Amino acid sequence: MLKRLADRSCGDCTACCEFIPIRSPELDKPSNTLCPHCLRGRGCTVYEVRPQPCRGWYCGWFFLADLGSEWHPSSSGVVLRPEAIENDAMTVVILRRSAFLLSEAFAGAIGAWVAAGVTVSFERVGPAGHLPAKTEMNGLLAPAIQQRSLPELHKAFSWAIAHIDNHHRWEPDGLTLRTTLAETTNNSFQSRSVTPFAGQS
Ligand code: SF4
Ligand code: SF4
Numbered sequence: 150m151l152k153r154l155a156d157r158s159c160g161d162c163t164a165c166c167e168f169i170p171i172r173s174p175e176l177d178k179p180s181n182t183l184c185p186h187c188l189r190g191r192g193c194t195v196y197e198v199r200p201q202p203c204r205g206w207y208c209g210w211f212f213l214a215d216l217g218s219e220w221h222p223s224s225s226g227v228v229l230r231p232e233a234i235e236n237d238a239m240t241v242v243i244l245r246r247s248a249f250l251l252s253e254a255f256a257g258a259i260g261a262w263v264a265a266g267v268t269v270s271f272e273r274v275g276p277a278g279h280l281p282a283k284t285e286m287n288g289l290l291a292p293a294i295q296q297r298s299l300p301e302l303h304k305a306f307s308w309a310i311a312h313i314d315n316h317h318r319w320e321p322d323g324l325t326l327r328t329t330l331a332e333t334t335n336n337s338f339q340s341r342s343v344t345p346f347a348g349q350s
Pocket of ligand 1: 158159160162163164165166206207208210222223228
């Protein structure tokens with residue numbers, strides 16, 4: 150079982166309250182749509198009564214001690230899905246094209262995972278209300294990793310992101326924004342994360 154690291158916190162990040170879709174009795178929220186109960190950069194305004202899918206999910210940065218603060222989603226623009234980490238799979242959600250994607254920290258970790266036999270996938274968030282798109286990267290990255298070439302690795306990252314963005318046919322997630330939750334009154338905002346509904350991984 151993944152163990153959450155004590156020194157990690159969401160800080161001003163509210164990424165997963167935006168990009169992940171939620172389906173629950175109290176709240177339906179489409180993909181890539183800011184939750185109506187989230188204040189960007191501050192957190193959840195219904196924390197005490199947040200729906201079940203919002204409880205207990207943390208992105209991969211909370212579990213991987215080898216990843217430094219540069220991986221924090223706020224600054225990196227990258228979120229690691231935690232769902233399959235224990236099964237030797239790593240889904241890297243690229244929220245935006247940040248300088249971090251060109252860093253040695255990013256290339257080093259991706260290269261090490263691929264070399265260790267972890268299945269690495271890149272995921273891109275689709276337009277609001279549409280499911281994300283995911284592509285497996287191992288085959289594409291193998292030659293660059295063999296050559297130990299950082300420029301070739303960067304070229305492969307860039308190609309994969311552009312390929313998804315330009316060629317993927319985004320599918321609607323079928324969700325319509327709906328909430329029965331009332332704002333809590335104590336004004337104690339907290340960054341919180343959410344669990345994807347069944348079918349998202
Ligand atoms: S759990 Fe969600 S809000 Fe917290 S750092 Fe990760 S992506 Fe950001
Ligand atoms: S934790 Fe859940 S209810 Fe609260 S802002 Fe995030 S998505 Fe919305």
